[in-house]
Amino acid sequence: MNWPPTLMHIKIKSKDANFSFWLPLFLLFPLVLVIFLILSPFMLIAIIVLWETRWRRMAIFSLGAAFLALWHLRGLKVDVQGPKESVYISVI
Amino acid sequence: MSENKKKILEMLAENKISADEAYRLLSALDAREGGQKETSSENQPKPDMSTKGKPRYLRVLVTPGDKHADPGHSDRVNVRVPMSLIRAGIKLTALIPPEALDKANNALREKGINFDVRNIKNEDIEDLIDAMGDMQVDVETAHGENVKVFVE
Numbered sequence: 001m002n003w004p005p006t007l008m009h010i011k012i013k014s015k016d017a018n019f020s021f022w023l024p025l026f027l028l029f030p031l032v033l034v035i036f037l038i039l040s041p042f043m044l045i046a047i048i049v050l051w052e053t054r055w056r057r058m059a060i061f062s063l064g065a066a067f068l069a070l071w072h073l074r075g076l077k078v079d080v081q082g083p084k085e086s087v088y089i090s091v092i
Numbered sequence: 093m094s095e096n097k098k099k100i101l102e103m104l105a106e107n108k109i110s111a112d113e114a115y116r117l118l119s120a121l122d123a124r125e126g127g128q129k130e131t132s133s134e135n136q137p138k139p140d141m142s143t144k145g146k147p148r149y150l151r152v153l154v155t156p157g158d159k160h161a162d163p164g165h166s167d168r169v170n171v172r173v174p175m176s177l178i179r180a181g182i183k184l185t186a187l188i189p190p191e192a193l194d195k196a197n198n199a200l201r202e203k204g205i206n207f208d209v210r211n212i213k214n215e216d217i218e219d220l221i222d223a224m225g226d227m228q229v230d231v232e233t234a235h236g237e238n239v240k241v242f243v244e
Contacts, residue, residue, distance in 0.1 A: 061186055061187060062187055065183055065184045065187065069180045069184065072176040072177040072179070072180045075149060075174040075176075076174060077170070077171065077172040078170075078171050078172075079168070079170040080167070080169050080170075081167065081168040081169075082167050083166065083167070
């Protein structure tokens with residue numbers, strides 16, 4: 001079973017900015033769900049309107065694909081260190 | 093041990109074949125027997141690949157070479173991408189409009205590669221990802237940087 005990501009750690013160091021924070025993704029999920037429920041009627045209308053066009057597939061597919069990509073973010077790590085700047089993103 | 097393997101070892105002991113030849117023969121025999129086992133077990137349920145080291149992450153590492161040993165003057169990259177994210181990303185390619193795929197095909201044709209990217213199916217990608225378990229790319233650039241791409 002692949003669990004959705006729960007926390008995102010972002011660390012950025014540069015000349016001007018130097019910050020690090022933990023983003024509690026698990027707290028954002030209920031918010032995203034509420035937004036999705038609010039927007040779902042509009043999405044449904046968009047899908048119906050686009051049904052006859054070639055954008056139909058994109059309208060239906062993009063929602064699922066975006067959700068799937070977010071769900072599988074757990075384990076992603078990007079660590080780039082330059083001479084003066086560094087970026088660290090980790091999804092747990 | 094099979095009869096064939098015994099024969100090969102006997103031939104090696106009798107100095108009829110060299111150690112190198114024996115190794116090659118044994119390897120070929122193993123490959124053939126492995127293939128036969130696969131064929132006979134085709135109708136049986138396949139074992140769980142997760143215990144057999146299915147690749148989980150794609151890693152990209154860029155480290156400075158000896159020339160740039162000073163950490164203050166070099167770039168370092170350490171990226172770990174979950175394979176499940178790659179699979180999800182591949183599904184996003186279905187959103188690529190046909191015109192863009194035509195352009196990609198044309199670009200490939202210009203480079204001498206006669207290949208239609210629309211022929212790539214999800215099953216092919218799955219096989220490709222599974223086969224990536226043995227992949228390792230190790231490049232040392234002219235600037236002395238080491239680039240490693242592998243799966244773990």
